[in-house]
Each structure stands twice: as structure tokens, then as C-alpha cells.
Amino acid sequence: MSIGKRILLVEDDPTIALIIRETLVDECAHFTAVSTLAERDAWLAVHQPDLMITDVILPDGDGIESITTSGIAADAPIIILSAQNTLDTAVRAANIGSYDYLPKPFDLEELTASVRAALQRPSASAAEKIVDQAADPADIHGLVGRAPAMQAVYRTIARLATNDLAVLILGESGTGKEVVARAIHATGLRRHGPFVAINMAAIPRELIEAELFGHEKGAFTGAHSRNAGRFEQASGGTLFLDEIGDMPLEAQTRLLRVLQTNEYTTVGGSQSLRADVRVVAATHREMATLVADGRFREDLYYRLNVIPVTLPPLRERRSDLPALVRHFVDAGRASGLPDRQFSAAALARMERHDWPGNVRELGNVVQRLAVLSRDIEVTARDVDAILSQASDHHAPTNPADAVSRAVDDWASHILADHMHDGHIHKQLETLVEAALLRRMLREVNGNQLEAARRLGINRNTLRKKLASLDIDAAKF
Incomplete structure (x- = not known):
């Protein structure tokens, strides 16, 4: 029991109120349950709880909207319960500074753990508790569903609304990773800034650094003018790095340094620029496998994976x-x-x-x-x-059909991004060649001589291709 602690429950369903009382009676010295906002406000006019648990839809109003006029102390933790299990509800709960949000039906053990943590937390100042009210749930597009797995996603997004921590979104292709990234941006501190997305799998390795960090006039052949990179374009907002698992190792090194120092230079430039962005990354790949295989830097993985969000398949x-x-x-x-x-x-x-x-x-x-x-x-x-x-x-009838359809899907995606006009053939050539060489090296356990023989190319040619694509045959 939390000695001397007082809990106020606002819940109009008598059965749920009874279950919560029986569950939490040993967690506090005083437990009070009321069923309306009027009863809540009358009680708060005389007492102050150490924790308030409240439903959202009550007979005489909205349990979230009325918090600011309820008379509850600014530093009292609040746990929101709701059967309106949408992202909007989770975000509204976060926006009034709630300690936790539990969608109904909730797990009693989870409720108990949340109550214990809330009662034991240090008191927060009003400045720490109150969150900017400007986030408009109507601005959140595309997130649909109330399945338990989606409720977990909503709760995580809501908890990200008050900080700028890096986020790594994991999930199969087609699960809506960019939609979630946009929701994180729309509900976060940087929602008034730009949202800029870049697909790492769609850019040739020799162009990635210029795309991310920009380039100066004359930095390389074809650089006829200065070009702002995605970090600069996203300044003050969110930078979404899609398919981060496909990023080449040399670019990973530079990205890591930017995340460590919040500074970067353009390609061909010498002046340091500030990286004023929130980074949200996403991938359909198994990142632990990429790290174990040496294809993704472990230190960068931990920099990106501060807050993981895993999207369920349909x-x-x-x-x-x-x-x-x-x-x-x-x-x-x-x-x-x-x-x-x-x-x-x-x-x-x-x-x-x-x-x-x-x-x-x-x-x-x-x-x-x-x-x-x-x-x-x-x-x-x-x-x-x-x-x-x-x-x-x-399930195509032959491998040629599979290749044709994969290329068609890729082309449909990349042709929508006019930033890459003039490089599309090179992008596809690089992607296909890299995939072929990796598959062949796995087939022959890294034996370059045998790989070259099967491919019908000279061994020195193979070595040059592996070096240019940053593929280490020893890892196969």
C-alpha cells in the first residue's frame, strides 16, 4: 500500500468501478469512486487526490475536455480509461498531460502497475505537466483500427508528442510505416515544421550523401548549382528515413556523426550546418540480422532505435x-x-x-x-x-515474371519522386547488380573465383564491383 495516498475514480459503469475498487483497494489508503463530472468537481472542491483515474465518456460531459476546469492540482497524475479506442483519444490524453492512457477493455495487472508507478513518481511541476494544446487530431490521416496491436501503436505515438526522441518504425511492407511517421510528426512538437521523406533503397550509393546533406556548386560532375539536402529541407520539422536497412555502410558512418553532433557539412562544403530535425526511420528488414551480419552499424542502430514502434501485419x-x-x-x-x-x-x-x-x-x-x-x-x-x-x-509462374513485376513495382514508386530524374537507370542497375552479387556469394560461401566463374566475368572485375558496392565477400 502507498501510505496515505488517495485515489479518485471517475467511472459511470458500476461494474467496472467495482472491479477497479477491488483491484486497487490495497494500493492506497483512501479510494473514492464517483460516476459524473459534477460529483467529481464537488469532491475536488474539498479534497485533492494523489491520483485520478477517469473515463472519457461520462453522463454529463467529456472526461478529458473537462480536466483543465476540474480543480485538480496541476501536478496530480491522471490515468485515462476509454472505450473510444482511437489515436485521437490517445493524443487528447497526452495533450492534457495524462500519466497514462489505457483503452478498454484493459488488463488489471497493467492498471495496477501503472497506478503504482504513478503514486511513486516524483511530483511534477505544472510546466512539466501541461502540454501544448495546439495538436489537432483532425490532422492525423490514415491510421484506422482498434485492434489491441494498434492500440499499442496509438499509445506510443501519444507518448512521443512531448519529446523529440528518435523513432524506428518496424513492420512488413505495406503496413503503413510512412502513415505512422506522419502521425508522429502531426502530433509532435515539430508539427508546424516540414515533413520530409527519403527512401534509402531508391537512391544510388554514390548519391546518398548529396541527397541527405546537400552539395555545393561544382562538388562533383553535374553539380551545376548548390542543392539543399533533406536535412536542410526538413529543418525545424521531421526527417523520415524510409528503408533505413538498405543504407550503405559509408553513408551510415556519416549519418551516425550527424546524430551524435547535430551538425553536418554539405558535399563539397566546409561550413558546419545545424541538423535541427527529428529523425524517424523505418524498415521492413530484420535489423538485428543486419547488425549481426555487419551490414548495419550497431552504434547507429541504437541511435535510431531509441523508441521502437512495431506495426502489426494485417x-x-x-x-x-x-x-x-x-x-x-x-x-x-x-x-x-x-x-x-x-x-x-x-x-x-x-x-x-x-x-x-x-x-x-x-x-x-x-x-x-x-x-x-x-x-x-x-x-x-x-x-x-x-x-x-x-x-x-x-505467385508468378516463372522467375522472369517475378523480376518483371518487382521492377514494375519499384519503377512505379521511384517515378513519383522527381528528385531522381536522370539517375533512374543507374539506380536500378546498382540495386539489381548488388542483389545478384550478394546472392551468388551466399551460394558459393564467399568464394570469389567460383562466383566470377558462374557469373561469367573476370575475377578482377568482380573484385572491383564488390568494392564499389561495399560488399565484403568474407562475410558470406
Whole structure:
């Protein structure tokens, strides 16, 4: 028991209130439960709790909106409970300085642990507790779903709203890593600054440093004028480093130094510039494996992985599928696609699909169904026809088809980024050659002579290619 501690619970569901009382009665000296905001304010006019636990939707108002006028001391910790399990609720809870946010149904052990930690924390000043109220949940786009795994993501995003810590977003391709990065930016301290994204897998290694840090006129062939890099473009905001696992080692070294010193120089420049950005990185790769294989610097990994956010694949959050389908239908209608309703059988058929492309694949399927379905209501037969085609897409009949489709997907992505005009052929050539050489070296256990023989090239040529691509044959 926390000696002398007083807890106030504001909860209108008598069953939940009773369960919480029975759970926490041994954690404090005094436990009081009320069911309305009016009862809360009457109690606070006479007493001050060491901890308040409050629901959001109450009979006479909103438990979050009314906090600032409730009369509770500015340094009293508050735990928010809510069945409105959305990112908006988590962000609103963070914005009023809540100690914790627990979506219903919550785990009683987790509630107890949170209460103990809150009661034992040092008192916080009002300045430390109050968070800027300017974050507008309406600015947060694309995050849909209330599955437990998504609730964990929402809570982490909300806790990032009051700091500038580096974030590493992990998850399979198509899970929405950039959407989460944008949500972190939109709810954070730098939300009024720019959000700048760069895909590390889409840039040739010889251009990465110029893309990140900029270059001076004449720094290299073709540098006809000074060019601001992504760090400079993102100044005051957020820099999103997508597919960070594909970053070459030499560029990793320079990025590490920038994160350590918050300073950098442009390519060909001599003046130090301040790196005034929040760095959010993302990858679909297993970072621990890359570090163990020597393909990613361990010290950089720890610099980036201060706060990890792991996104669940769609197959692990199937309960969110109807809401996601509605989201994509609404988005399609806003861009001119026909409105559609999905039958229960159609949604059931979609829930049985494994969605190897995750939310991105689901969005594509919903758009295709909106265009191709003949009736307003999409049927299970409509869905089955589209998903059968999707299965064929994910299981090509021969390797040439697989390569063709991979290149097509890559080209569709990179052609949208006009920053790389004039370098696209070189980018693809580098990516394909590096992948081929790594696969061959694994096949022959790093034997360069045998690799050169199978590839049909001279051994010296192979060595030069490995050196230019920063591939160490000894690691294979």
C-alpha cells in the first residue's frame, strides 16, 4: 500500500468501478469512486487526490475536455480509461498531460502497475505537466483500427508528442510505416515544421550523401548549382528515413556523426550546418540480422532505435478489416471512384485472406472492386475474383515474371519522386547488380573465383564491383 495516498475514480459503469475498487483497494489508503463530472468537481472542491483515474465518456460531459476546469492540482497524475479506442483519444490524453492512457477493455495487472508507478513518481511541476494544446487530431490521416496491436501503436505515438526522441518504425511492407511517421510528426512538437521523406533503397550509393546533406556548386560532375539536402529541407520539422536497412555502410558512418553532433557539412562544403530535425526511420528488414551480419552499424542502430514502434501485419488485426475497407471506400469516393457497400459475405471472404501486401494491398483491392463491381453492393464472388488474381500476382509462374513485376513495382514508386530524374537507370542497375552479387556469394560461401566463374566475368572485375558496392565477400 502507498501510505496515505488517495485515489479518485471517475467511472459511470458500476461494474467496472467495482472491479477497479477491488483491484486497487490495497494500493492506497483512501479510494473514492464517483460516476459524473459534477460529483467529481464537488469532491475536488474539498479534497485533492494523489491520483485520478477517469473515463472519457461520462453522463454529463467529456472526461478529458473537462480536466483543465476540474480543480485538480496541476501536478496530480491522471490515468485515462476509454472505450473510444482511437489515436485521437490517445493524443487528447497526452495533450492534457495524462500519466497514462489505457483503452478498454484493459488488463488489471497493467492498471495496477501503472497506478503504482504513478503514486511513486516524483511530483511534477505544472510546466512539466501541461502540454501544448495546439495538436489537432483532425490532422492525423490514415491510421484506422482498434485492434489491441494498434492500440499499442496509438499509445506510443501519444507518448512521443512531448519529446523529440528518435523513432524506428518496424513492420512488413505495406503496413503503413510512412502513415505512422506522419502521425508522429502531426502530433509532435515539430508539427508546424516540414515533413520530409527519403527512401534509402531508391537512391544510388554514390548519391546518398548529396541527397541527405546537400552539395555545393561544382562538388562533383553535374553539380551545376548548390542543392539543399533533406536535412536542410526538413529543418525545424521531421526527417523520415524510409528503408533505413538498405543504407550503405559509408553513408551510415556519416549519418551516425550527424546524430551524435547535430551538425553536418554539405558535399563539397566546409561550413558546419545545424541538423535541427527529428529523425524517424523505418524498415521492413530484420535489423538485428543486419547488425549481426555487419551490414548495419550497431552504434547507429541504437541511435535510431531509441523508441521502437512495431506495426502489426494485417493478418494479425483482422478485426480492423471492415473499418479499413470503409476508410478506403470513402477515400476512393473523395477522389472520384464509385461508392460501394460490402456485403457481410464479402467482408468474411476478405478476412480469410492472408494479405501478404498488408494494408497497401487491401487499399488496392478495394479500389479495384470499386471500379470493377457492377452493383453498389460488392459480393463475396466479386472479392474472390479479385483475390484470385492477387494470388496469381504473388505467385508468378516463372522467375522472369517475378523480376518483371518487382521492377514494375519499384519503377512505379521511384517515378513519383522527381528528385531522381536522370539517375533512374543507374539506380536500378546498382540495386539489381548488388542483389545478384550478394546472392551468388551466399551460394558459393564467399568464394570469389567460383562466383566470377558462374557469373561469367573476370575475377578482377568482380573484385572491383564488390568494392564499389561495399560488399565484403568474407562475410558470406
